[in-house]
Amino acid sequence: MRKEYEVLDDFLHSKGLRHTHQRKKIVDIFLSTEKHVSLDDLFKLVHKEDRTIGYTTVYRTMRLLTDCGLSNEIDFGDGVSRFEHKFGHEHHDHLVCMKCGRFIEVVKQKIEDLQGRLAKEHGFLPTAHRLHIFGICKRCQSRGASSKG
Amino acid sequence: MRKEYEVLDDFLHSKGLRHTHQRKKIVDIFLSTEKHVSLDDLFKLVHKEDRTIGYTTVYRTMRLLTDCGLSNEIDFGDGVSRFEHKFGHEHHDHLVCMKCGRFIEVVKQKIEDLQGRLAKEHGFLPTAHRLHIFGICKRCQSRGASSKG
DNA sequence: ATATAAATGAAAAGCATTTTCAATAAAAGA
DNA sequence: TCTTTTATTGAAAATGCTTTTCATTTATAT
Numbered sequence: 001m002r003k004e005y006e007v008l009d010d011f012l013h014s015k016g017l018r019h020t021h022q023r024k025k026i027v028d029i030f031l032s033t034e035k036h037v038s039l040d041d042l043f044k045l046v047h048k049e050d051r052t053i054g055y056t057t058v059y060r061t062m063r064l065l066t067d068c069g070l071s072n073e074i075d076f077g078d079g080v081s082r083f084e085h086k087f088g089h090e091h092h093d094h095l096v097c098m099k100c101g102r103f104i105e106v107v108k109q110k111i112e113d114l115q116g117r118l119a120k121e122h123g124f125l126p127t128a129h130r131l132h133i134f135g136i137c138k139r140c141q142s143r144g145a146s147s148k149g
Numbered sequence: 150m151r152k153e154y155e156v157l158d159d160f161l162h163s164k165g166l167r168h169t170h171q172r173k174k175i176v177d178i179f180l181s182t183e184k185h186v187s188l189d190d191l192f193k194l195v196h197k198e199d200r201t202i203g204y205t206t207v208y209r210t211m212r213l214l215t216d217c218g219l220s221n222e223i224d225f226g227d228g229v230s231r232f233e234h235k236f237g238h239e240h241h242d243h244l245v246c247m248k249c250g251r252f253i254e255v256v257k258q259k260i261e262d263l264q265g266r267l268a269k270e271h272g273f274l275p276t277a278h279r280l281h282i283f284g285i286c287k288r289c290q291s292r293g294a295s296s297k298g
Numbered sequence: 299a300t301a302t303a304a305a306t307g308a309a310a311a312g313c314a315t316t317t318t319c320a321a322t323a324a325a326a327g328a
Numbered sequence: 329t330c331t332t333t334t335a336t337t338g339a340a341a342a343t344g345c346t347t348t349t350c351a352t353t354t355a356t357a358t
């Protein structure tokens with residue numbers, strides 16, 4: 001678990017950007033957080049540890065991480081961007097539960113392959129894709145009607 | 150091409166809602182518009198024909214159409230909701246060109262099937278899904294670097 | 299140490315979406 | 329047709345997240 005910092009270092013260096021203790025702390029917390037955090041989530045986590053770090057800095061740091069490829073920005077269509085870091089889990093799709101809001105990460109290689117083929121059939125050169133399947137998760141099904149956790 | 154109005158009529162009726170000339174005009178324009186319009190797009194189209202219809206009414210009408218299933222709200226992650234009407238083309242995925250912004254509607258039954266299976270494998274009860282493949286379209290590939298249309 | 303340019307944080311601005319509210323108008327009944 | 333009831337409308341304001349501004353601070357190079 002050192003590579004992630006190197007990636008950021010290289011990126012900062014190559015762009016003439018600087019190391020700051022704020023960035024270090026934000027990155028530490030982000031990388032140690034399992035997964036999909038909104039800016040607000042992350043700001044709260046950071047704020048708990050360091051009251052002097054502002055929302056704006058978290059925002060800018062996340063953009064930095066996204067730009068250098070350490071973070072992935074995801075959008076479930078609820079008007080809030082979420083971020084997930086890219087270590088351990090490479091590409092994956094999401095099963096999003098409409099009841100409890102939780103999501104499961106999944107991959108099915110055959111689907112990946114077919115997507116590539118589908119793109120090719122249309123002369124399309126794919127660079128990325130996003131698949132969200134919405135529904136009700138196992139837990140919420142067995143719990144019947146309501147619930148929120 | 151009469152069924153779409155019936156759907157709306159039924160919906161309005163079942164909910165005790167009313168027919169208004171504003172709704173009629175907005176629905177007419179929306180249904181005659183081939184495809185993916187933002188609220189702003191649609192408002193402009195409506196405004197051209199009737200200066201008295203406000204943005205809010207367009208907004209509310211589109212929510213109505215989405216609720217009664219005539220319209221599909223789509224989100225390409227650029228912070229703007231778009232709407233497409235559901236006649237002619239049922240469910241489909243999107244190939245989104247990152248260069249010219251155009252999108253192609255596609256379906257591959259095998260992918261659909263595999264998605265269902267994938268969900269099932271996780272005890273997940275799927276209700277909808279969204280697949281966007283991002284990349285460069287045929288046209289933009291052959292045109293080389295720049296371009297916007 | 300000093301200079302210089304990036305980074306920070308608070309506050310303000312942007313922007314699409316959503317709500318508020320007084321005025322208007324559709325549907326139903328008299 | 330006239331009234332009544334209640335949904336609808338449109339302008340403006342509010343929301344909520346994201347992004348920018350700007351004066352100040354601070355990391356690096358000299």
